[in-house]
Amino acid sequence: MLAAGAGMAKDSGGSAEAQVALGRRLFHDGDLSINGTLSCATCHDPRHSFADGTRAHPGAHGEPGLRNVPSLVNVGAFSPLTWGNDALTTLELQALVPIAGEDPVEMGMKGQEAELARRLSANGCYRKLFKAAFPKARGRIDFATVSTALAAFQRTIVSHETAWDRATSGGAPLPEAAVRGEAVFRGGAGCASCHSGREFTDLGFHRLAGEPASAPNGDFGLARVSGRSEDRGRFRTPSLRNVALTGPYLHDGSAETMADAIVRHGIALSPGDAADVEAFLDALTDTAVTTDTRYARPGKTCEIS
Amino acid sequence: MGAAFDATLAPTPKVDYVLEPGKPGGSVSFGGLFAFDVAKAGRYRIAQNGRSWVDVIVDGKAVASAAHGHGPECSGITKMVEYDLPSGRHLLQIAANGEAALTVMVAPVR
Numbered sequence: 001m002l003a004a005g006a007g008m009a010k011d012s013g014g015s016a017e018a019q020v021a022l023g024r025r026l027f028h029d030g031d032l033s034i035n036g037t038l039s040c041a042t043c044h045d046p047r048h049s050f051a052d053g054t055r056a057h058p059g060a061h062g063e064p065g066l067r068n069v070p071s072l073v074n075v076g077a078f079s080p081l082t083w084g085n086d087a088l089t090t091l092e093l094q095a096l097v098p099i100a101g102e103d104p105v106e107m108g109m110k111g112q113e114a115e116l117a118r119r120l121s122a123n124g125c126y127r128k129l130f131k132a133a134f135p136k137a138r139g140r141i142d143f144a145t146v147s148t149a150l151a152a153f154q155r156t157i158v159s160h161e162t163a164w165d166r167a168t169s170g171g172a173p174l175p176e177a178a179v180r181g182e183a184v185f186r187g188g189a190g191c192a193s194c195h196s197g198r199e200f201t202d203l204g205f206h207r208l209a210g211e212p213a214s215a216p217n218g219d220f221g222l223a224r225v226s227g228r229s230e231d232r233g234r235f236r237t238p239s240l241r242n243v244a245l246t247g248p249y250l251h252d253g254s255a256e257t258m259a260d261a262i263v264r265h266g267i268a269l270s271p272g273d274a275a276d277v278e279a280f281l282d283a284l285t286d287t288a289v290t291t292d293t294r295y296a297r298p299g300k301t302c303e304i305s
Numbered sequence: 306m307g308a309a310f311d312a313t314l315a316p317t318p319k320v321d322y323v324l325e326p327g328k329p330g331g332s333v334s335f336g337g338l339f340a341f342d343v344a345k346a347g348r349y350r351i352a353q354n355g356r357s358w359v360d361v362i363v364d365g366k367a368v369a370s371a372a373h374g375h376g377p378e379c380s381g382i383t384k385m386v387e388y389d390l391p392s393g394r395h396l397l398q399i400a401a402n403g404e405a406a407l408t409v410m411v412a413p414v415r
Contacts, residue, residue: 029331035403036317036334037356060403062356119332
């Protein structure tokens, strides 16, 4: 359990631009994992809309993954942040879970803060970026400054350039099938009761009708942290932005397709309505975010001379 | 070709990759470059007992993978990637492995 406030590095004198540049470089750096094999981007791959296309990614030593990798598109607008922990309310807190968490082990850096500082400080570009980003801390390299920079970068991953966004702001209308699908989505199917708002999530924890309290992989959902039996099987509603790019679906990646995922919600749709809902979900796709150079792995040239 | 070989990889900072790997790994990871000969054009599978990033380079360009997956249970093969390759000598580029030792096999897909 992380202490309240852990991972927060307040440094008002730091350059926001430097924090973002540093965070981007760290996001793509395998040295944030114990054996250098995993960066944040290994699982949150920009080409997959910051998810990874597998059910659950193994940890650095091949430890079995527990949950499906969520997309990071518009993640700066979300709190809480993960499938099953309502205490992870900030990106700064959340970053330490994959880096140093043990349930499950992902990047495997628990107890390795000094080793991380050793690796990063060996790189002159990092030394300059940490000093520019955290001048009051004199460029200190630790879990707190690393997670703060990662959070600053993740808040820049913004996508509101979908066909649906354009249609709702007076642009080209959606195809007829997508229009019908949105009506089903917001109407009889009841999808919008949880997948609500501009980001298509209420950020609440719910158990799907018909889903067991304990998933086949043994994941109790929110109950893993709350200890309350009524929280078994409850997972946070994921955003549906770029959902067409982020399969497989559900907390354990057990739904291979959007159609499978819709069925698992316990909603009975006619084949025509199901196809229309999928057409609507396709209209929530922004492929530009997957190729935006602002999110790509930075080159060897340092951002600071 | 068609038989597993035990590769000894170098620390990533010492590897001079032909192309930047899709996932290069950190300074404490391992990688390497190996040549292999394809006698007959077709689909070939790169199997390994690790989870390293694999690129196959033909005429200086990375070939897009055609399929990927896991090996059979208990086979020791943790990752397989398939490529459609022309005949000739090609480069296998391995990156972001967690250890210096890696067992790799290149074999035609039948």
